[in-house]
Amino acid sequence: MKPDGRALTLYGLAPVEVESPIPSPDPQPVVARPQMRWHPVRGEWVMYAAHRQNRTFLPPPEYNPLAPTHDEAHPTELPRGRYDMAVFDNRFPSLIPDAPEPDPVPGVPVRPGVGKCEVVVFSQDPTGTLGGLPVEEVRLLLDVWADRTTELGRDPRLQYVLPFENRGVEVGVTLHHPHGQIYAYDHLPPVQTRALGQMRAWREEHGRPWLTDFIRTEREAGLRVIRDGGAALSVVPPFARFTYETWVLPTRPAAFLSDLEDAERDAFAAVLKDALMRLDALFGVRMPYLLTVQQAPTDGQSYPEWPLRIEISPYLRAPGRLKYLAGTEQGAGEFANDALPEQKAAELREVALAVL
Amino acid sequence: MKPDGRALTLYGLAPVEVESPIPSPDPQPVVARPQMRWHPVRGEWVMYAAHRQNRTFLPPPEYNPLAPTHDEAHPTELPRGRYDMAVFDNRFPSLIPDAPEPDPVPGVPVRPGVGKCEVVVFSQDPTGTLGGLPVEEVRLLLDVWADRTTELGRDPRLQYVLPFENRGVEVGVTLHHPHGQIYAYDHLPPVQTRALGQMRAWREEHGRPWLTDFIRTEREAGLRVIRDGGAALSVVPPFARFTYETWVLPTRPAAFLSDLEDAERDAFAAVLKDALMRLDALFGVRMPYLLTVQQAPTDGQSYPEWPLRIEISPYLRAPGRLKYLAGTEQGAGEFANDALPEQKAAELREVALAVL
Numbered sequence: 001m002k003p004d005g006r007a008l009t010l011y012g013l014a015p016v017e018v019e020s021p022i023p024s025p026d027p028q029p030v031v032a033r034p035q036m037r038w039h040p041v042r043g044e045w046v047m048y049a050a051h052r053q054n055r056t057f058l059p060p061p062e063y064n065p066l067a068p069t070h071d072e073a074h075p076t077e078l079p080r081g082r083y084d085m086a087v088f089d090n091r092f093p094s095l096i097p098d099a100p101e102p103d104p105v106p107g108v109p110v111r112p113g114v115g116k117c118e119v120v121v122f123s124q125d126p127t128g129t130l131g132g133l134p135v136e137e138v139r140l141l142l143d144v145w146a147d148r149t150t151e152l153g154r155d156p157r158l159q160y161v162l163p164f165e166n167r168g169v170e171v172g173v174t175l176h177h178p179h180g181q182i183y184a185y186d187h188l189p190p191v192q193t194r195a196l197g198q199m200r201a202w203r204e205e206h207g208r209p210w211l212t213d214f215i216r217t218e219r220e221a222g223l224r225v226i227r228d229g230g231a232a233l234s235v236v237p238p239f240a241r242f243t244y245e246t247w248v249l250p251t252r253p254a255a256f257l258s259d260l261e262d263a264e265r266d267a268f269a270a271v272l273k274d275a276l277m278r279l280d281a282l283f284g285v286r287m288p289y290l291l292t293v294q295q296a297p298t299d300g301q302s303y304p305e306w307p308l309r310i311e312i313s314p315y316l317r318a319p320g321r322l323k324y325l326a327g328t329e330q331g332a333g334e335f336a337n338d339a340l341p342e343q344k345a346a347e348l349r350e351v352a353l354a355v356l
Numbered sequence: 357m358k359p360d361g362r363a364l365t366l367y368g369l370a371p372v373e374v375e376s377p378i379p380s381p382d383p384q385p386v387v388a389r390p391q392m393r394w395h396p397v398r399g400e401w402v403m404y405a406a407h408r409q410n411r412t413f414l415p416p417p418e419y420n421p422l423a424p425t426h427d428e429a430h431p432t433e434l435p436r437g438r439y440d441m442a443v444f445d446n447r448f449p450s451l452i453p454d455a456p457e458p459d460p461v462p463g464v465p466v467r468p469g470v471g472k473c474e475v476v477v478f479s480q481d482p483t484g485t486l487g488g489l490p491v492e493e494v495r496l497l498l499d500v501w502a503d504r505t506t507e508l509g510r511d512p513r514l515q516y517v518l519p520f521e522n523r524g525v526e527v528g529v530t531l532h533h534p535h536g537q538i539y540a541y542d543h544l545p546p547v548q549t550r551a552l553g554q555m556r557a558w559r560e561e562h563g564r565p566w567l568t569d570f571i572r573t574e575r576e577a578g579l580r581v582i583r584d585g586g587a588a589l590s591v592v593p594p595f596a597r598f599t600y601e602t603w604v605l606p607t608r609p610a611a612f613l614s615d616l617e618d619a620e621r622d623a624f625a626a627v628l629k630d631a632l633m634r635l636d637a638l639f640g641v642r643m644p645y646l647l648t649v650q651q652a653p654t655d656g657q658s659y660p661e662w663p664l665r666i667e668i669s670p671y672l673r674a675p676g677r678l679k680y681l682a683g684t685e686q687g688a689g690e691f692a693n694d695a696l697p698e699q700k701a702a703e704l705r706e707v708a709l710a711v712l
Contacts, residue, residue, distance in 0.1 A: 332547050
């Protein structure tokens with residue numbers, strides 16, 4: 001537990017050892033009163049989180065809140081010690097478990113912003129990348145994501161857990177220490193609600209999960225597969241929205257990372273690392289991307305139709321050329337992609353990887 | 357008609373006069389074979405448009421394709437003459453009316469990218485802005501959008517018409533000459549499909565269109581109204597997704613801009629200009645934004661439940677701080693807004709406008 005009351009969990013390939021007090025950048029808790037309001041036209045909740053930011057110190061220029069604390073005058077989020085990864089409650093959360101009842105708004109349903117926001121630090125090394133971690137550590141991250149999903153899902157208020165990584169200054173990430181986040185919602189968000197409906201309809205119509213057909217079809221076609229690792233596979237999906245969009249999937253249906261056996265997780269980690277390294281090698285720059293872990297709802301029901309996958313949406317469509325979400329994407333919800341997935345999968349396959 | 361076969365329409369407050377041949381940057385037509393593929397998990401179409409770009413000349417550094425042609429050696433998209441606005445077929449369209457049948461993709465529904473993409477030039481002056489135009493010209497633009505919607509909607513293949521403006525280098529717009537675009541789809545896109553369902557349900561439950569209740573509630577509350585222009589109103593909606601999100605609405609239900617009477621369009625233009633000028637004055641920089649004109653489907657049916665509106669999504673949430681669509685917005689479809697609409701509406705009301 002941090003001085004301001006937030007939880008911290010450390011993970012390691014070797015047994016974890018903590019060598020300094022558990023710190024927080026500020027001992028004062030942040031007062032958050034997140035709320036949600038219903039968007040009547042889009043038919044979705046919008047989260048509001050205005051924080052009273054009572055920071056009591058100005059960080060030095062090189063201050064990195066995700067590095068282990070080395071100067072006790074400027075505590076970070078993490079202690080010194082032997083561990084590889086860390087998870088802690090976000091100091092400025094959009095959702096909290098015990099959000100208070102907000103003031104009513106005439107004509108608009110309003111409710112507390114119940115949920116949880118966590119930060120996941122991938123490494124003690126501030127210069128690394130997720131794809132650059134040893135494959136054992138990528139595998140450890142799968143275990144961490146699986147553990148957090150199970151742990152958060154145990155709270156009956158939390159119905160969906162979304163681990164993700166935003167990477168790149170191009171998408172507003174100013175903190176380059178390798179890390180991701182987890183959002184846990186008290187309801188099924190729009191993208192997953194829609195996916196569940198689609199996947200249920202597929203299973204009813206075809207008598208088997210969509211994933212089974214997808215893996216078979218993509219293996220047969222071959223065109224779009226980036227790497228087939230046996231129990232896991234990476235592919236530019238034939239319906240990719242981003243130019244170099246890459247999905248990493250298990251080759252048998254699964255709803256959660258925790259459904260995968262040991263050997264399957266090893267294969268998944270290897271294919272994920274391979275996919276990320278190809279994206280960085282493609283243009284010789286760190287590819288800005290959004291990575292999301294798409295698992296089933298955590299309401300305790302069974303979801304045999306759910307296609308577990310990691311979706312990577314790279315933001316560069318060519319060297320130095322970002323994809324922006326503009327008129328058609330935002331105003332109509334319909335993506336325009338300037339290249340066919342078959343061509344882009346071939347480019348990703350042809351990337352020369354020195355390490356792998 | 358342009359030399360490469362594309363259509364051009366000129367609009368003016370005064371009668372239009374053309375004083376030079378209708379140009380095109382390149383006399384060779386661009387060969388487009390756009391296609392759409394069905395995203396089985398998101399349940400939506402994705403557009404693919406890979407163009408054979410056979411440009412035969414290198415433009416000079418100051419070349420502006422949206423300015424009138426002054427050097428016949430470097431033709432632009434527009435002739436010289438007396439006109440205020442121009443609409444022409446996009447030279448690199450994501451959708452075309454006669455898209456050919458694409459090659460099949462195993463496991464994924466694929467179909468021709470049928471639709472239309474147009475460019476709308478707001479002014480002959482390359483340095484201006486939409487909000488900075490005289491109110492008569494903003495009004496003319498409403499007429500142009502209404503005319504294009506009617507015209508495109510006449511094609512039985514086109515079911516939805518979306519006029520929009522992307523503005524700002526921050527969102528990838530490199531061409532600063534004031535202009536927007538129009539996308540016409542052969543189906544109702546996801547955002548509008550969802551909106552139609554929500555608005556129908558509201559009307560069935562309450563016995564009147566949502567817009568009627570919304571205008572009454574917002575006028576009564578007052579808190580979020582930026583400007584009440586009688587027949588039109590600007591407001592930061594109580595469910596805003598972007599920090600300074602601004603909606604401009606008529607104060608009586610309407611489905612299309614063409615449904616508004618002359619005096620209503622005048623009021624709408626004045627409120628729209630006011631809203632745009634406030635956004636530019638707010639931080640003293642040209643606010644990057646997406647503006648969309650949200651009208652009803654153009655399939656010839658009647659849509660009494662549809663709330664006509666212009667939505668402006670400004671991308672700055674504070675001076676120099678952009679809103680990025682990251683993990684929760686893209687991975688879950690759920691927006692996080694860092695401020696309450698009530699506060700931001702007050703800021704926009706307090707902006708001192710020199711001109712208005």
